[in-house]
Amino acid sequence: MSDKKGNVPVTTSNKIETKKQWPSMHPLTDISKAFEEFWGQKWPSLWDRRHMPSVDNLFEFxxxxxxxxxxxxxxxxxxxxAEVPGFDKKDISVSIADGILTIKGESSSESKEEKGDYYRREISSSSLARSVSLSGNVDESKVVANLKNGILEVTLPKTETSKPRKVEVQ
Structure with missing residues (x-):
């Protein structure tokens, strides 16, 4: 189900999409493949620091x-x-499934310039993704997402049962 709420549409679902894969028969093969998929390189040697990723790109791949x-x-x-500079509201999707809020964005641009024998063409694309586990119950029908000046603000109203209440000490 997709509703227009504020500036950015919010999609809610009760299921998280998963890929079906056949498991390998060897656990070390699974670890090596997972490492290669995540880091984009072979399993590093513990003694050779040249193969270790830098802190700057640790969470970007x-x-x-x-x-x-x-x-x-x-x-x-x-x-x-969420800081999403350079993204328009049409480039961003916000979804909630099984108590997890997911923000995704994809943007691309292309520019060309031709003058006589001079030709320039630039193509750029970027994407982002982030998921947050929500503590407590939120009223998914009242979620609002707005984008302004590169900041996406998602407001998730709590249900009555998850709001804190004061208990009198006797």
Whole structure:
């Protein structure tokens, strides 16, 4: 189900999409393949630091980046702010499934310039993805997502049962 809420559509679902894969018969093969898929390189030697990824690209791979997040847990709502500079609202999707909020974005641009014997063409693309496990129950029908000045703000109202209540000490 996809609803227009605020500026950015929010999709809700009860199921997380998973890929079906046949497991290998050897656990070390699985670890090696997982490492290669995640880091984009062979399993490193513990003695050779040249093969270790730098801290700068530790959480970025295959052209995809993780946007910085602020998660604010208020009494009546959870507010998540994500830095998504350079993305338009049409480039961003926000979804909730099984208590996990997922923000994804893909953007591409192309520019050309021709003057006489001069020709320039630039193509760029970028993508981002980030998921957050939500603490407590949120009212998925009232989720609002707005994009302004490169900041995506997702407001998730809490249900009555997950709001904190004061208990009198007797």
């Amino acid at each position: 295959e052209g995809q980046r993780l946007p910085s997040l602020d998660v604010i847990n208020r009494d009546s709502e959870i507010v998540i702010k």
